Structure formats: C-alpha cells, structure tokens
Amino acid sequence: MKNIGDLMKQASQMQAKMEEMQERVAAMEAEGVAGGGMVKVVLNGKGYCKGVAIDRSLFNPDDGEVLEDLVAAAINDAKSKAEAAMQEEMSKLTEGLSLPPGMKLPF
Numbered sequence: 001m002k003n004i005g006d007l008m009k010q011a012s013q014m015q016a017k018m019e020e021m022q023e024r025v026a027a028m029e030a031e032g033v034a035g036g037g038m039v040k041v042v043l044n045g046k047g048y049c050k051g052v053a054i055d056r057s058l059f060n061p062d063d064g065e066v067l068e069d070l071v072a073a074a075i076n077d078a079k080s081k082a083e084a085a086m087q088e089e090m091s092k093l094t095e096g097l098s099l100p101p102g103m104k105l106p107f
Helices: 002-027 061-094
Strands: 029-034 039-044 049-054
Touching: 002 061, 029 061, 039 061, 049 061
Parallel strands: none
Antiparallel strands: 029 039, 039 049
C-alpha cells in the first residue's frame, strides 16, 4: 500500500505544480512582429490579444491587403512564441517524471 500512497502524493504535487504553471502561462505575454516591426501584436498566455500597434505609414487605402496580411502574420508570430513559452514551462513541470514516450501533458 505504500506505493499507492506515494503515487497519490505525487499526483497531488503534480496537480499543484500544474496549477502554478497555468497561472504563470496566463500571466505571460508574447509579442509578434511583422513587416520589419511595422506591425506588432501582443497576446496573453491564453491567446487573447492585448494590443496591436501599426506604423502609421501603413495606413494607405491602396495597401489594405498588405496591412491585413501583416496583422495576421504578427498574430501568428505571437501565437508561436506563446506556444513555445508554454512548452518550455511544461517541460520544466514534467522534468524528472517517468512519463511514457509520446505522452503529453495536460491530457
């Protein structure tokens, strides 16, 4: 029965660490840029947009599609950075655990 008790203790510790990690990730911000920094987007750790900054020189009615593409690219850049940060936090959390190959957390 000692093994079950140890397993339950580890599960409880893992849950507490997971909650801490989720709080850290939610507080993170990722900035995505496009067009050589002419468009910047900030996303929080949950993927919600906190802000958009657009260089005023891009406000040309004839270049609307360019601006749209740059905003989309900046959002995607920020999202990629946020996901990378989350993966880094997750790897810190699972470090030292003997998880089966290919198993990812959270489930």
